[in-house]
Amino acid sequence: MSEENSKPPKSFYWTAGIALAWNLMGMSAYVAQVTMTPDAMSALPEAERMLYENVPSWATSAFAIAVTAGTLGCVLLLMRKALAMPVFIASLLGVLAQNYNSFVLMDTMSVLGAVAAIFSAAVTIIGAYLIWFTSDSKKNGWLS
Numbered sequence: 580m581s582e583e584n585s586k587p588p589k590s591f592y593w594t595a596g597i598a599l600a601w602n603l604m605g606m607s608a609y610v611a612q613v614t615m616t617p618d619a620m621s622a623l624p625e626a627e628r629m630l631y632e633n634v635p636s637w638a639t640s641a642f643a644i645a646v647t648a649g650t651l652g653c654v655l656l657l658m659r660k661a662l663a664m665p666v667f668i669a670s671l672l673g674v675l676a677q678n679y680n681s682f683v684l685m686d687t688m689s690v691l692g693a694v695a696a697i698f699s700a701a702v703t704i705i706g707a708y709l710i711w712f713t714s715d716s717k718k719n720g721w722l723s
Contacts, residue, residue: 587721599653605646638680645673
């Protein structure tokens with residue numbers, strides 16, 4: 580085990596920075612979804628519009644938690660704070676709640692196709708990876 584607060588390699592900062600950019604794109608997608616105008620909503624194909632209109636508020640909240648916690652976790656990681664771990668766990672729980680709504684309660688795949696499932700799987704894998712990466716970074720003494 581490395582000494583506490585040892586300097587991480589450049590790959591640590593690259594990983595955390597790319598993860599931050601990823602989560603900022605997620606924040607952008609969340610803002611786009613919740614600020615969609617009635618005109619933009621009416622321009623969607625009917626099945627897709629019905630998906631957006633029928634998302635329960637708890638699922639929208641889960642989306643907000645997922646992207647906000649993911650972004651905050653990345654900032655904490657860049658600040659080399661171990662607090663990133665529970666924040667990333669909250670983010671992954673938000674992702675899982677969102678996926679439950681999309682694929683168990685709603686029939687998202689029939690509307691958006693397999694791409695929706697592939698993208699959701701990627702988001703889940705990245706969320707789990709960030710938890711592992713944070714744990715590994717703490718073990719290496721890079722976080723305080």
